[in-house]
Amino acid sequence: MVKQQGIGTSHAKIILMGEHSVVYGQPAIALPLPNVKLTVTIDQQTDKQQLINSRYFNGPLADLPENMRGIQKLITALVTKFNGHDDGWQLTIASELPAERGMGSSAATAIAIVRAFFDYYEKGLDRDELLKLADIEEEVTHRSPSGLDAATTSSDKPLYYIKGQEGQPIEMNLSATMVIADTGVKGATKEAIANVQQLLADNPAAANEHINHLGTLVEETKSFLKNNEVNKLGTALNAAQVDLATLNVSDDSLDKLIKVANQNGARGAKLTGGGRGGCMFAIMQTALGARRLASVLKENGAKQTWIQPLDAQGAI
Secondary structure (H helix, E strand, C coil): CCCCEEEEEEEEEEEEECCCHHHHCCCEEEEEEEEEEEEEEEEECCCCCEEEECCCCEEEHHHCCHHHHHHHHHHHHHHHHCCCCCCCEEEEEEECCCCCCCCCHHHHHHHHHHHHHHHHCCCCCCHHHHHHHHHHHHHHHHCCCCCHHHHHHCCCCCEEECCCCCCEECCCCCCCEEEEEECCCCCCHHHHHHHHHHHHHHCHHHHHHHHHHHHHHHHHHHHHHHCCCHHHHHHHHHHHHHHHHHCCCCCHHHHHHHHHHHHCCCCEEEEECCCCCCEEEEEECCHHHHHHHHHHHHHCCCCEEEEEECHHHHHC
């Protein structure tokens, strides 16, 4: 059975704590950002064309560019799964997520595409199959994905994650608001990873001290989230930023916005994702303070900002 329209949704994610150290066996915490949305719609066409409509490309599925090869592979697998080679449709991707900023854009796209196809063909979809199918795209885009992006962009709960293990939902009861800001500089994850590796080679004792400390901060943060300890969370975020800066994964654009946030009422602020550009975030006690900070960050060079109430996620 084919519907006139299939719809699939997902959202952004952000790593609250544990980027880079998670590569070395330490835990990480990632948060879903339901306010930053991505929607995929599949509209039935009378002819047999299969068309893609997105901010990067408009045209036939077969003509997708190289940087969308993961999406092409995923859609082709779904078409085969549903024996839909002769079905005509237009698939539209409407995304509020910036690309290459550590917010899970490729994973969110994959999750929404899978959900849209299952809705279009009116089939049930469980979480294991959702993540397995989304991984088809992520394997192409990220080669050896941790699975954290797909798990969080499809989840309505914060996740505690250790590499090689399934993410575990954690409790959050936090009366605070997050402000996320894009530096406008594409994150350079490979460069940041290389910097950590170089520091490990040159001074393994010092590097491991910071990596292990980040793991300790993650464990403490679990408690802060559960018990609404906003000030302690902020202190932990600032401490994590010191570790990340010492590991040489921050940069001037991130440092500037983090400093501005802390000078304008943030309880704490740090980079998120791969670093060397990309995004930072700050925790504010109130929604009004968050809106004010978003404006100040834009005045100081942020290219885009997003506001995510965190108290709403306690029941997610």
